[in-house]
Amino acid sequence: MADLSSNFLGIKSPNPFWLASAPPTDKKYNVLRAFEAGWGGVVWKTLGSQVKNVSSRYSAVDYNGARMMGLNNIELISDRPLDINLKEIKECLKLFPDRAMVVSLMADNDKKSWHELIKKVEDTGAHGFELNFGCPHGMTERGMGAAVGQDPDIACMVVEWVMEAATIPVITKLTPNVHSVVPTGRSVVKAGSNGLSLINTIQSVTGVDLDNFVPNPYVGGKSVFGGYCGPAVKPIALKMLTTIAQDDITSKVPISGIGGVSTWKDAVEFMLLGASNVQVCTAAMHHGFRIVEDMAEGLNNWMDEKGFKKLTDFIGKSVPAVTHWEDLDINYHHVAQINQDKCIHCGLCYIACEDTSHQSIHLEKGMPYNTYTIKEEECVGCNLCKLVCPVDNCITMEERRVAPEYINWIEWQKRGLPLNDH
Amino acid sequence: MIKKNRLSPEEYQQNFSDVHPPFETLNAALVEANRCLFCYDAPCTKSCPTSIDVPKFIKQITTDNIKGSAHTILSSNIMGAGCSRVCPVEKLCEGACVYNLMEEKPIPIARLQRFSTDAAIKNNWQLFERKPSNGKKVAIVGAGPAGLSCAHILSRQGVEVTIFEKENKGGGLMTYGIAAYKVTPQFCDDEVNFITAVGGITIKYQKELGKDISLEQLQKNYDAVYLAIGVGMARQLDIPGENTPGVEDAISFIYTLRNNGFSSVAVGDNVAVIGLGMTAIDAATQAKRLGAKKVTIIYRRTENEKPCTQVELDLALLDGCEVIWLAAPKEVITENGKVKALLCRKMQLGAPDASGRRSPVDTGETFTLEVDMIIKAAGQMPFENLINQYGISNSKGKITLDENCATNIKGVFAGGDAVNGGKEVVDAVQAGKDGAKAILKYIGL
Numbered sequence: 001m002a003d004l005s006s007n008f009l010g011i012k013s014p015n016p017f018w019l020a021s022a023p024p025t026d027k028k029y030n031v032l033r034a035f036e037a038g039w040g041g042v043v044w045k046t047l048g049s050q051v052k053n054v055s056s057r058y059s060a061v062d063y064n065g066a067r068m069m070g071l072n073n074i075e076l077i078s079d080r081p082l083d084i085n086l087k088e089i090k091e092c093l094k095l096f097p098d099r100a101m102v103v104s105l106m107a108d109n110d111k112k113s114w115h116e117l118i119k120k121v122e123d124t125g126a127h128g129f130e131l132n133f134g135c136p137h138g139m140t141e142r143g144m145g146a147a148v149g150q151d152p153d154i155a156c157m158v159v160e161w162v163m164e165a166a167t168i169p170v171i172t173k174l175t176p177n178v179h180s181v182v183p184t185g186r187s188v189v190k191a192g193s194n195g196l197s198l199i200n201t202i203q204s205v206t207g208v209d210l211d212n213f214v215p216n217p218y219v220g221g222k223s224v225f226g227g228y229c230g231p232a233v234k235p236i237a238l239k240m241l242t243t244i245a246q247d248d249i250t251s252k253v254p255i256s257g258i259g260g261v262s263t264w265k266d267a268v269e270f271m272l273l274g275a276s277n278v279q280v281c282t283a284a285m286h287h288g289f290r291i292v293e294d295m296a297e298g299l300n301n302w303m304d305e306k307g308f309k310k311l312t313d314f315i316g317k318s319v320p321a322v323t324h325w326e327d328l329d330i331n332y333h334h335v336a337q338i339n340q341d342k343c344i345h346c347g348l349c350y351i352a353c354e355d356t357s358h359q360s361i362h363l364e365k366g367m368p369y370n371t372y373t374i375k376e377e378e379c380v381g382c383n384l385c386k387l388v389c390p391v392d393n394c395i396t397m398e399e400r401r402v403a404p405e406y407i408n409w410i411e412w413q414k415r416g417l418p419l420n421d422h
Numbered sequence: 423m424i425k426k427n428r429l430s431p432e433e434y435q436q437n438f439s440d441v442h443p444p445f446e447t448l449n450a451a452l453v454e455a456n457r458c459l460f461c462y463d464a465p466c467t468k469s470c471p472t473s474i475d476v477p478k479f480i481k482q483i484t485t486d487n488i489k490g491s492a493h494t495i496l497s498s499n500i501m502g503a504g505c506s507r508v509c510p511v512e513k514l515c516e517g518a519c520v521y522n523l524m525e526e527k528p529i530p531i532a533r534l535q536r537f538s539t540d541a542a543i544k545n546n547w548q549l550f551e552r553k554p555s556n557g558k559k560v561a562i563v564g565a566g567p568a569g570l571s572c573a574h575i576l577s578r579q580g581v582e583v584t585i586f587e588k589e590n591k592g593g594g595l596m597t598y599g600i601a602a603y604k605v606t607p608q609f610c611d612d613e614v615n616f617i618t619a620v621g622g623i624t625i626k627y628q629k630e631l632g633k634d635i636s637l638e639q640l641q642k643n644y645d646a647v648y649l650a651i652g653v654g655m656a657r658q659l660d661i662p663g664e665n666t667p668g669v670e671d672a673i674s675f676i677y678t679l680r681n682n683g684f685s686s687v688a689v690g691d692n693v694a695v696i697g698l699g700m701t702a703i704d705a706a707t708q709a710k711r712l713g714a715k716k717v718t719i720i721y722r723r724t725e726n727e728k729p730c731t732q733v734e735l736d737l738a739l740l741d742g743c744e745v746i747w748l749a750a751p752k753e754v755i756t757e758n759g760k761v762k763a764l765l766c767r768k769m770q771l772g773a774p775d776a777s778g779r780r781s782p783v784d785t786g787e788t789f790t791l792e793v794d795m796i797i798k799a800a801g802q803m804p805f806e807n808l809i810n811q812y813g814i815s816n817s818k819g820k821i822t823l824d825e826n827c828a829t830n831i832k833g834v835f836a837g838g839d840a841v842n843g844g845k846e847v848v849d850a851v852q853a854g855k856d857g858a859k860a861i862l863k864y865i866g867l
Contacts, residue, residue: 064484065456344520347462368465368518390459391524 002303003310004296006040006100006277008254009169009195011127013040013100013277015296016311017267020258020279021045021104021130021173024289026078028088032095037289038296041100043197043279044089046077046132047117048106048144053079059206059216061232070232071282072206074217074224076138077106082120089124101125102171106132109143111161118165128168130256131159131193133184134175134200136227146200149175152187159191171195171256174240176202176233181240185250196244197256197279199237201227230282234260238273245274245319262291264298271311272318326409334397335379336360336386338372342394345369349385349395357384376400424668424760424795426688428713434684437711441603441737442507444536448486451537455483457521458529465518466531471852472499476515480534492542493549495535500574501567503539504596504613505848506532507605510700512733514848543616552621553580558865561586561644563631566594567847568838569650570617571854572861577622579867584644585623588630592618594652595839596847598677601704603711607680637812641833645865648857649814649821649829649836653802653844659696663754668761672697672705672799679708689714690795694764695743696720696751700846702799703734709797710741717743718791722750722769722782752788754796764791802844809840827853827860835861 006016018041019025019034026045034042053076063069078085093101103126107113118129132139133149140147148154155172162170172188174181176199185196203225208215215223237259244250257275261267262283270278283291308314338349338361350372353361360378364371374385386395407417429437445451458480466476475494482491495502511517511532519528542549558581562569565587573583591597592614596605618625629635631651640647656671658664668690679687693714695706698721710717719738721728724747728735739745748769755763765788772783806819815822815830820843827835837853839845 065452344523345461345465346459346520347464348459351462363463365463368468369520370463 002300008277011100015040016277017292017295018279020281022281024284028092031092034289035096035099038292043130044103046104046106047085048077049108051076051079054219056217061206068286070228071230072204072226072228074137074226086124093125100127102128102130104130104132106144114161115165130171130173132173134173136177136201136203146175146177149184150178152183155184156187156191159188159193163192169194171197173200174198175200176240182243182247185244189249189253195254197258199240199259201229202233204228231260231262242273242322264295271315274316274319276315329406330412331402331407333402334381334399335376336374337396337398339394342391348388352384352388424688424690427685438602451483454530455480455534466515469514469518471848474498476531488538488541489547491538495539499851500571500617501851503543506536508600509848510731512731543612550578550620552578556580559644560646561640562648564650564652565592565625566652567850568854571851572648572858573623574617575858577620583623585625586629586635587625587627590627592625598680599673601708632808646861647834650838652839653804656798657801657803659751661751661753663756666754666756666761669796672701672797675705675797687712691715692793693717693795694720694793695797695799697800699729703730703738705797705799706738706743707741710743719745720749727779761794764793827857
C-alpha cells in the first residue's frame with residue numbers, strides 16, 4: 001500500500017484529491033457528503049461581498065454521445081451570507097479535523113475589505129486561503145476575479161495586502177485567460193504568495209440554440225461568456241501547469257493542479273507535471289462525490305506497480321521531459337506498423353493519412369475487407385494513424401533512427417545538413 | 423385437423439407483433455449510432471446490394487440530420503424502409519460490420535436505417551424532386567421492389583411511368599410474401615404511397631400480363647418496357663398425393679395470411695414445411711404463430727448447407743419449430759381425401775453439386791411423419807410459359823439479359839426475381855436501379 005497522504009504548505013490531507021472552489025463546496029451539506037465519500041480536502045466556494053446569481057447558470061459541450069465533455073458556468077461567488085458560510089466551515093472542520101479546509105476569497109478591491117475578510121475566515125480555524133484571481137465572468141465586470149489575475153501589477157498589490165494580514169498559507173489561483181500564466185504567477189510569488197493553483201475556467205461560449213438563436217446558457221433571452229472547465233480543458237491546464245513548474249520563480253512554490261481532472265490517471269498526469277495535489281469539480285458535478293473511491297484506489301495501485309511509496313516520489317517527474325522544440329533530436333525517427341492480426345479493416349488510418357497527411361498507407365482492395373499496409377519510406381512518423389485506429393496496439397510506432405547520434409535543429413543548421421526530405 | 427380461428431385476437435396480436443421493434447427515441451438510436459466507427463470504404467456498404475452509404479447515414483443521425491440520413495438511404499434504395507425490416511442483414515451489412523472482427527456486437531444498421539426511413543415516411547418528407555415531364559413513356563410490369571425502384575428513378579428523370587400490377591396492391595413479395603411480424607400490410611401500403619408520391623408514376627392494378635395486357639400493346643404504346651414480373655408459385659414436389667387438400671404452397675399460404683387476416687387462415691395441428699429458405703422459415707414460424715401444435719421443417723441437407731441465415735433458423739427454433747435434417751418428401755399419405763402423413767426419404771451427403779454444397783443422396787431408407795398439413799417452400803418457379811409465349815430468351819424460365827439489362831426483344835428490359843430466380847428484396851431494388859439506368863440510356867436521356 002502506497003502512502004497517499006498529502007502535505008501542501010503544511011496543510012495535510014489523507015489523499016491529494018481536493019474539491020475545487022465551486023458549487024460542490026458551497027455549503028456544509030455538500031462538504032460533509034464529500035468528506036464522507038473520502039475527499040481529502042475542499043476549497044470552500046469563494047467568499048466575498050454579498051452577490052446575487054441568475055438562472056440558468058451552466059451549459060455544456062457533448063461529444064459523440066458523451067455528455068459534458070466540457071462545462072461552462074456563469075455563476076458568481078457564493079451567494080450565501082458570509083456568517084452562515086463561516087459558521088458552517090467551522091462545523092465541517094470540527095467534524096472532519098483530518099481533512100484540508102482551504103477557503104477561497106475574493107474581497108472588494110481595497111485593502112480594508114481583504115483584511116476584514118481574512119480575519120473573519122481565519123477565526124473559523126480554516127487551514128489556508130486560495131485567492132480567486134481567476135473567475136472570468138460577472139465578477140470581472142466589477143474589477144475582481146480574472147480582472148485581477150490578468151494584470152500582474154494589480155495581482156501583486158492584492159497579494160501584498162493579503163500577506164500583511166494572513167497568518168495561514170495563501171495559495172493564489174491563476175486565470176488561464178492570459179497569453180501566459182507565468183507573469184502573474186511570478187508577480188504573486190514575489191509578493192509572497194505561498195503557493196499557486198491553476199487553472200481557473202476559460203472564457204467561452206459553449207454553443208448557440210439553433211431554434212431561438214440565443215447562445216448557452218440562456219438567461220431570459222440573453223447569454224454571457226461563461227467559464228469553461230471539464231475534460232476538454234485538461235490539455236490546456238497541463239500546458240499552463242508545466243510552464244509554472246518550469247519557471248525559476250514560480251516553481252519555488254507548491255502548485256495545486258486544476259482543470260478537467262476526472263480520474264486517477266488525470267491526477268497522476270498533473271502531478272507528474274509538477275502539481276503537488278489536484279482539485280476536482282466538473283467530474284464530481286457530473287457523477288457525484290463517489291468518483292473519489294476509484295481515484296484513490298487507482299492511484300494507489302499505480303504507485304504500487306511503479307514502486308512509488310509516497311506522492312513526492314513522482315511529483316514533477318515529467319517536467320524535465322518537456323523541452324524546447326529546437327532541443328528535439330532530429331535523428332529520432334519512427335514509422336507506423338499495422339498488426340494485420342488485430343486490424344479490423346475500418347480504413348480510418350488510410351483515409352486520415354491519404355486525405356490529410358502523407359499518403360503513407362497502401363490500400364489493397366478486398367471484398368468486403370481491404371488490407372492496409374504502411375509505406376515505410378513515405379511515413380514521417382506523425383502518429384495520426386495510430387491515433388485514429390479504434391483498436392488498441394493495432395498500430396504501433398517502431399523506432400527507425402536516421403542516425404545513431406543526437407542532433408538538434410541548431411546543430412543541424414550549423415553543419416549545413418539538407419533541409420528538404422522530399 | 424386443419425382449422426382456422428385457433429387463437430384469441432390478443433394472441434394473434436402478440437404473435438404477429440414486430441419481431442425487430444424499432445428504436446423508440448432518438449436517444450436510444452444515438453447510443454448505437456455513436457458506436458459506429460465511420461469506416462472508410464466501409465465493408466457494410468460494400469456488402470449491401472444497393473450500396474447504401476451506411477457510415478454516412480448513421481453519422482447523419484448523430485448530427486441530428488435525420489432528413490439527410492433518410493435521403494442518403496433512399497437515394498441508394500428507395501425501399502430502404504422495407505429493407506430495414508426484411509433484409510437478412512446478418513449476412514449483408516451487419517454481417518460485415520468490423521465490430522464482428524473485434525468479437526463485439528455489430529452496429530444495428532437495420533434498426534438505425536428504420537429509424538431514419540420511418541421518420542421520412544411518417545412525416546411524408548419529399549426528398550426527391552421530379553424533373554419536368556419530357557414526354558417519354560415507360561411501361562413497367564409488376565409493382566414489386568424491382569418495378570417500383572425502376573419507376574422511381576425513371577420518374578425523377580421526367581419519364582411518365584405506368585406500372586401494370588396483377589394484384590390489387592403494390593409492393594410485390596414485400597406486401598404478399600413476407601412474414602407479417604416483419605412488415606405489416608399498413609406499412610407496405612405506406613411505403614408504396616411514399617415511393618409514388620414523387621409523381622409521374624401511375625399504377626394500374628389488377629392488370630396481368632398475358633391476360634389483361636399483352637407485351638405487343640406495351641411495346642406499341644411505350645418507349646420502353648421493363649418486366650419485373652417476379653416468380654410464381656412454389657416448386658412442385660412431384661410426389662404422389664401432392665394435390666391432396668392440405669398440401670399448400672408457402673407463397674399462397676403467406677399471401678392469404680397477409681391478405682385475409684390471421685383468424686381466417688386455417689392451419690393443421692401437425693404441419694410439415696418442405697424446404698429451409700427464408701420463405702420456408704416465414705411459413706413455418708407463421709404456422710406456429712397461427713396456433714399449429716407442431717411444425718416440422720423437412721430439409722434434405724444438413725445445417726451446414728442451410729440456405730436461410732442462422733438468425734432466421736433461430737427464429738423458427740425459438741418459435742418451437744423442429745427441423746429434420748437429411749430428409750426429403752417421398753409421398754403424401756392420405757386418408758379420406760385428407761393428408762394423414764408424409765413419407766420421407768432419409769438422405770446422406772454426397773459430392774458437392776453446382777452450388778458448391780454437398781448434394782443430398784437417397785439412402786433408400788424411409789420414415790413417416792404424422793401430419794395433417796404440408797406447406798411447400800422448396801423455392802419458387804419462374805413464369806416460364808409466359809416468358810416463352812413472348813419469345814423472351816430465358817434459362818429454365820429465368821429471363822436472360824445482356825449487359826444493358828435488355829432482353830432479346832428490342833426495347834424490353836427486365837430485372838428482379840424474374841431474372842435471378844428469386845433473391846432478396848434488396849437485390850430486386852438494385853436490379854430496378856440498373857434497369858432504369860439502361861432504359862434512360864436507351865430512350866436517350
